[in-house]
Amino acid sequence: MELVIIGGGPAGMSAAVAAYESGVRDMMIIERDEALGGILRQCIHNGFGLHRFGEELTGPEYAWKYEKQVKELGIPFKLNTTVLDITPDKTITAVNPEDGVFTIKAKAVILAMGCRERPRGALNIAGTRPAGIYSAGTAQKLVNMKGFMPGRSVVILGSGDIGLIMARRMTLEGAEVKAVCELMPYSGGLARNIEQCLNDFKIPLRLSHTVVRVFGKERLTGVSVARVDENRRPVPGTEEYIPCDTLLLSVGLIPENELSKSAGIALSGVTGGPEVNQDRQTTVPGIFACGNVLHVHDLVDFVSEEAETAGKKAAEYIIGIRKKNADVTLKTDGRIRYTVPQRITEKSDVNVYFRVGDVFRGACINVYSGGRLIASRKKARVAPGEMEVIKIKKELIPDSGELYFELEAKK
Amino acid sequence: MAAEGIAYYDAAVIGAGVAGAMTARELSRYDLKICILEKENDVAMGASRANSAIVHAGFDAKEGTLKAKLNVKGSEMMSRVAQELGVKYKNNGSLVIAFDEKERSMIEKLLIRGNNNGVRGLRIVEREELRRIEPNISEKAICALYAPTGAIICPYELTAAAVGNAMDNGAELLRNFEVTGIEKKDDVFEISSGSKKISARIVINAAGLYADKIAAMVGDTSFSIHPRRGEYILLDKECGAAAVHTVFRTPTEKGKGILVTPTVDGNLLTGPTSVDMTDKEDKSTTDDGLARVKRETSESIPSIPFAKTITSFCGLRAVGSTGDFIITSPVRGFINAAGIESPGLSASPAIAEFIRNMLLEQGFSLKLRKDYNPVRPPMHGFACADTEEKNRIIKENPAFGRIVCRCERVTEGEILEAIRRNPGARDVDGVKRRTRSGMGRCQGGFCSPRIMEILADELKLPFEAVTKSGGASLMCVGKTKEGR
Structure with a gap:
């Protein structure tokens, strides 16, 4: 099979739709629960979708927007199915009441298993x-x-x-x-x-x-x-x-990465999720990750956006597109706890998401490349509970070396 | 004969801890009508669910004591018992480590004592060998007493399996039967629990912390039992390999010292503390106790990753006033199995035999049953099956293809089995102890609502009547939209 998506929550569904729109047909979503939608099914309060749809939706309404697309496009999915193992060569073992224990060999995999509570x-x-x-x-x-x-x-x-x-x-x-x-x-x-x-x-x-x-x-x-x-x-x-x-x-929420470990994927000690490049590709080629399995998000709108990237890039990987014209590692000063992605391998405009470790007022986020300031963004207040983003323009991305993210602020 | 209307049994075992369970199982080999009286909603609710899960080799107890004799014998019997009962058992060996010359002389004494007790294969391993066989051991350990017969087992799995096997052979389990009175009428004991009453010719008092209270009901006030608190910290399966053997500190007067051990399920277990208490119901953990467990076990194995803690818990050992196991018979037909603190789990198969022999000596005729079956199929049969076998089982019963507890990969089929098989689980913790559902990293966060539903369906209870562990431990307090 060309693409297997593990998890039918907002990340998995959004990634599936994006991959479909990029031409992938031979694909499947594997969902352990009895329905698509993931944790949004129980989030019956409103406030979802403000960024993405400009309206206040409940969790199930937000999920339905994607579930509808999955169903209309005819993207196959298996419910009540739990993935037991993923190998580094992308063989997936799963189990459900109808098929028993079965394996699928995939060309590409998107991890979208979400997170668990501490x-x-x-x-x-x-x-x-x-x-x-x-x-x-x-x-x-x-x-x-x-x-x-x-x-x-x-x-x-x-x-x-x-x-x-x-x-x-x-x-x-x-x-x-x-x-x-x-x-x-x-x-x-x-x-x-x-x-x-x-x-x-x-x-x-x-x-x-x-x-x-x-x-x-x-x-x-x-x-x-x-x-x-x-x-x-x-x-x-x-x-x-x-x-x-x-x-x-x-x-606290902990990205659920037991399967990622079995696949040999390198995990970040800070996020608890896989280390990825701008495509949300993990350290195992052809395995992508998005949503809360990658890093815990505050807003589902950003999960969908991230998942679209993963879906689109997984589709490119399947057709054999391999763009690599940079090899840059993203580092942070500790006040900024982490970035996603952690690596940039292609010179394109990259939205870098990050979280800070404390509350800071009058903050200024500075990005350095080889000691030179290449991007900067001011924020009146930053806090650990709110994910931040800064855009790095493609022409500013070096061939190799480091991008250093620093927070300048009063505490 | 018993009064009319009161259920009559040949033997009543009070207490479904490991000692009572193994004794009931031993007695179920004979042509006896047996009941097990348990005050809680499930078996293994006392010290048998919260202890070090160790089968001790037998070098600790003083020569000549019942503890020494029954420990060594029980430990030798355990692998066969575990196999018959389908219980996980691993002979991983144990180490008592010494940090200085004073401790070396202590473990040398243990070596002599162990040899006198008849423990096989004991020897002192020096620093270099110690490091080779236990790679994460502290640099500061100079030598250790190595006991190759030391082993690990799951104590509540063993207890449930022994009760289950006794039940499969005809024994009855009466739950929520807290013995409140015993009256001897001729050669029969009438045992009541509030208004409920049964009668029996033979009574085994395996009531753990309350064995003194039960003995006093037949006029035996020769001993008392007090609780000794032991706190433990259990770590994620990721950490199970941090220790190969069961690693003890050199013992002190207060107990065997804090240990680090892998469990049969692959977790890492650290503890226990040892604090004498008065309240027999206070199973709370303390900040000080948990801090001590961390500190002292880290001295043995410095790399224990306590950040990967799954849970902490407290057990109360039933410490007898004589210092030894109290296996006595104050009245013909009434046998105390009291003060069964450590090494009680290890000794339990031998305790059961010992009690049977006492009954024979008292002139009870025990006739072996022809249809006795010592074997109980394992609860973890599905988990251990290969793919082909799993698919055969799933085809027959699709519930085995539906994973309910994702962390420990427990299927709905296994949960149903835990509720349906002897002794069936009646509450969420009962399902957990039988299947490990909810014992993993998320601690039941994802699976407990589904397990509550399955319990409600199977036991024909309203959802809001499902308990965590019987009694008033309700999981929910009512429906939504009911207001206050």
């Missing part, structure tokens, strides 16, 4: 292990897709976007959200979500606070929260007990 265990919060502790996304699935309430009085740890969305969602369903605690001195979510999901409902956001202990034998009965110091260590004496029956965790 669970409680990874935080090592002391205390008991009662029912009532969920990651925010699991709670979202229970409420929005199953129609059940995980609890009635809620503390949320972490102010990632899903946590913020769920603070509002639980409130609308009649639960009392007592606090959202955030370990960092700033929120990890979008500014608009802080306004619309917390402030509009008078839900307190407690920055520099964490949950230090969990109580309850069978069902959660309460948590102890404490202020943390500048090293994120709980300050003794600041503990406060909050009675609640539910603790939701929104403490």
